[in-house]
Amino acid sequence: MKTEPDHGLAPEEMVAILEATGDFRVLRRLQPLQGLAEAPPGAKRGVVLDVETTGLDPEVDEIIELAMLPFFYSDDDEIVAIGIPFNELREPTRPIPAEVTKLTGIDHDMVAGKSIDPDAVGQFARGSLVVAHNAAFDRRFVEKFCPSFGRSPWACSMSEVPWKDDGFESNKLAFLASTSGFYYDRHRAIHDCHATVEILTRPLASTGSSAFKTLLASARTNKIRCWAENSPFDKKDILKTRGYRWSGDQSGQPRGWWIDVGEADLPAEVSFLHSDIYQRDVPIRTSAITAFNRYSDRLLITA
Secondary structure: OOOOOOOOOOHHHHHHHHHHOOOOOOOEEOOOOOOEOOOOOOOEEEEEEEEEEOOOOOOOOOEEEEEEEEEEEOOOOOEEEEEOOEEEEOOOOOOOOHHHHHHHOOOHHHHOOOOOOHHHHHHHHOOOEEEEOOHHHHHHHHHHHOHHHHHOOEEEOOOOOOOHHHOOOOOOHHHHHHHOOEEOOOOOHHHHHHHHHHHHHOEOOOOOOEHHHHHHHHHOOOEEEEEEEOOOHHHHHHHHHHOOEEEOOOOOOOOEEEEEEOHHHHHHHHHHHHHHHHOOOOOOOEEEEOOOOOOOOOOOEEO
């Protein structure tokens, strides 16, 4: 029988030798923290949420897996522990596409006969901050499945932490993990939740504070969404350079370029649109954005 040679070194010692050469960087498998049954005294509760779905459109596609990982954070906005997760599979009304099975590993046999109780989902998350890595995707699916999520404040760990400003070339979860020195089993909801908590506990090099503290500061900041509807086509590069994003004609929202600005910055933004984009005074539609409607389709739009 062939046996591996015994170098007399513990794994961490071998890792240290490799990394000391400067030619190697070792990724460690993520070892999730042990979940607590109860919150530590004085801690606040949040949940990291992730869904796997049959496709990208919440109007026609369905959730096939939903996971929520509770976490607890202190008054100074640092994650101090995690809780016992919720993780369930669900059989959709139509077959799971082959490309979804290839990506997630979830096939018909795994979900056959299984369901998720929307009331149980809502009860689990009730009263908690909801964090998702790509909340613009997850929130629309989850609110359709369980409308009570419309009463929860949400935050997005992908878009509300300035990862690229901190030296990361991408804000994708797998890239953030590998750049931070760990790997995990991707594209299963609960594993994505654990990975999200891990990256949020890490300090940002630019500030020394945790990514979670930066995320909360963003989530607590109210914004005004400003739409540049029917803007001249030849002005699109100016809008993109300024930070505007495109929104198609879905869910009753205006079709056009948009940007979120601070309340104090709105007059300057309207002035920019009048002078640099339309070159005349036109009505500019706006909407107040808070953690309770951000990433949702429930925007109250004013002219």
